[in-house]
Amino acid sequence: MSETTHDGTVALSASVSPDEGLPAAQLAAKYGLAVSGARPSLVEYVRQLWDRRHFIIAFSRAKLTAQYSQAKLGQLWQVATPLLNAAVYFFIFxxxxxxxxxxxxxxxxxFLVTGVFVFTFTQSSVMAxxxxxxxxxxxxxxxxxPRASLPISFALQQLQQLLFSMIVVFAVVIAFGSYPDLSWALIVPVLVMQxxxxxxxxLIMARAGARTPDLAQLMPFVMRTWMYASGVMFSIKIMLADKPDWIANVLQWNPAAIYMDLMRFSLIEGYGAENLPDHVWAVAGAWAVLFALGGFVYFWKAEERYGRG
Incomplete structure (x- = not known):
């Protein structure tokens, strides 16, 4: 701006902005600015995920279709792979x-086929x-x-694969004399909890894998150990009958074993409640809620760090 001096000459003076000297944080608050890539609040994060629900579903379907696109048998490998594993386990074990x-x-x-298919659901979700x-x-x-869209869509992909594979499980169970009855309705809550x-x-493994990519090389060994400790190929209660009770209890209460046993109880006529640990439904629900909520919050806390060097 300009002003006239006492001798009639014109002098220029610098214009001073009212924002000059304000800290960056105050400027951002004044003009509604936010840090690029900043983590939103938990409630806002959930809203963003809901807004992208169609993307999550479409992405999971696309990944499922592309998974075996290079194989001549295509989607049949979704069923053939765990079925062949079950055949090998039956011969060995x-x-x-x-x-x-x-x-x-x-x-x-x-018992064996159901265990292989149900455990594969968890194993594939973890690896993805x-x-x-x-x-x-x-x-x-x-x-x-929201980066949680990716691990959620991968878990949804594995659920769709299991639902497709359940046709084979039903066929095997019926072929060996366990026919559909009211107990089969329990399949729905078991699958929801799992x-x-x-x-x-x-979600937990996605955050860990984002920070340590080499974890993907270690997880097959971890999952194989978990499989052997969860009673996929044998009844924990029968095999450990001569061992201290606490060992069988620990193994039976691990979530993979619980969801397998609940599915077996629902499907197989000769697999009764005596094979299940105490309070099994409450424990199954607790595992589901604990990991779903805890895993979601754990993943959300690192939202702004994903994809950065």
């Missing part, structure tokens, strides 16, 4: 090691979760969206 002792063949074969961020860095860095548990675990 059922025939050679007699891990099915205490159960008739009509019970043990459905580990790579959810580190394996999709191009997408994470190129677009702005999906919530798997999603929470996938």
């Amino acid at each position: 059922g025939v050679i090691l007699n891990a099915g002792r205490g159960m008739s063949k009509d019970v043990y074969i459905p 979760g580990v790579r959810a961020i580190s394996g999709n860095l191009g997408l994470v860095r190129a677009l702005h969206f 999906f919530l548990f798997n999603t929470g675990l996938s």
Whole structure:
């Protein structure tokens, strides 16, 4: 701006902005500015995820379709892979090691097939979760969206794969004399609880895998150990009958074993409640809620760090 001096000459004076000297934080608050990529509040984060629910569903379907696109048998491998695993386990554990002792063949074969398919659901969700961020860095860095969309969509992909595979499980169970009845309705709450548990675990592993990509190389060994400790191929209660009770209790109360046993109880006529640990439904629900909520919050806390060097 200009002003006239006492001798009639014109002098220029600098214009002073009313914002000059204000700290950056006050300027940002005054003009409604936010840090780029900052973590939103938990409630806002949930709202953003809900707004992108169609993307999550579409992304999970696309990944499921592309998973076996290079194989000649295509989507049939969704069923063939766990079924072949079950056949191998039956030969090694059922025939050679007699891990099915205490159960008739009509019970043990459905027991084994159900366990393999249900555990594969958790195993695949964990392995996909580990790579959810580190394996999709191009997408994470190129677009702005709640990063939890990725591990959630991968867990949803594995649920869709299991639902497709359940046709084979039903066929095997029926072939060995367990026909549909009211107990089959329990399949729905079991799958809901296991999906919530798997999603929470996938979120936890996604954050861990984003920070340590080498974790993806370690997890197959961890998952194999978990499988052997969860009674996929044998009844924990029968195999550990001569061991202290606390060992069997610890193994039976681990979430993978609980969801497998609840599915077996729902489907197999000769697998009764005596094979389940005490308070099994309450424990199954507690595992689902604990991991779903805890995993979601744990993942959200690192939201602003995903995809950055």
